[in-house]
Amino acid sequence: MAEVEDFFKKVFDELEGNKKILTAVLTNIDSEEISQNLLGEMFLFDEDGIIDFSSEQLENELEQFLLNQDFKKEILELRENKNLDSQLKSIHLDQDNRLEIFLEPVVDQPHLTVFGAGHIAEPLVKICSLLDFTITVVDDREEFLNYDKFPTADQLLLLDYEDYFADAKIKENDYLVIVTRGHQHDYQVLKNVINSEAAYLGMIGSSRKIETVYNQLRDDGIKESKLEAVHAPIGLDIGSETPAEIAVAIAAEIIAVRRDK
Known part of the structure; x- marks a missing residue:
């Protein structure tokens, strides 16, 4: 519970710093290397890349993929889309591992x-x-x-x-x-x-x-x-x-x- 509270505190802290933020909720996991019990977990990223995870387990299991250039490229393309609406998105971590995520832009109201x-x-x-x-x-x-x-x-x-x-x-x-x-x-x-x-x-x-x-x-x-x-x-x-x-x-x-x- 504390990890989730820390995660949402991070969201608000980033908004205070005027960051453009996307939250990504795991809705489907097609992988033999990532636990199915991570469904519903979230990660957060902004213009600098991934900045936080909703649990330590999620961070540990995704860590091996974070250096994957195709994965990083997909994240970069998502964050640069200024008109991004809430949507489901398929992310290929590598040839054998795929995630489906629900993306939600977090917007600081003008x-x-x-x-x-x-x-x-x-x-x-x-x-x-x-x-x-x-x-x-x-x-x-x-x-x-x-x-x-x-x-x-x-x-x-x-x-x-x-x-x-x-x-x-x-x-x-x-x-x-x-x-x-x-x-x-x-x-x-x-x-x-x-x-x-x-x-x-x-x-x-x-x-x-x-x-x-x-x-x-x-x-x-x-x-x-x-x-x-x-x-x-x-x-x-x-x-x-x-x-x-x-x-x-x-x-x-x-x-x-x-x-x-």
Whole structure:
């Protein structure tokens, strides 16, 4: 039992490190060298190869095959398939030994953090909640930050922006939208996130306001390449004018980034 608990702890630890993970459950064993009682056991692999087994017996019995180049090639091909769905897969360990495994990708759900709880944040959160994001809204104004305005948000954080970054861990699967009430708050947030590995970073504002924020960041030593990576003005150019239309433009840009379009 402890081995299984350690195995699933490894899964969660790897997700915390932003790894792309596949779990493989043994569903059939066609072999005279591997015990049939291993049916239902699991192994876990990521972009670096196999990283853990659900039992010591499974590890010991598969160990002799791990140097097999054809086996390693099949594992590599599986892990490189970005669109892999759950499926049964036959794996040839060598000429005389075959496994059937049920593959299950373990995906860290994308997370959207919206800095600012104003009139654009409200429709944006509503739209993005339909797009399989977990959503956090951060603002320092209690009258703006409540679940009546944001019923589909997963988390509302009433904090000064600087206080938020005291504990924040921004990962590769994070999408960050800066729609605060003033350029000084925008600067404060952008300064804290511009060197992160976030998948998307967008900031609202006129060209003049954006340039003001960028000049402050240049004075702080931020590289021009980092500024160029920010989506500002935020959102796809679809001629949007109302808060809801601007929210649609932002959501569309986030989708485009997420889908590599």
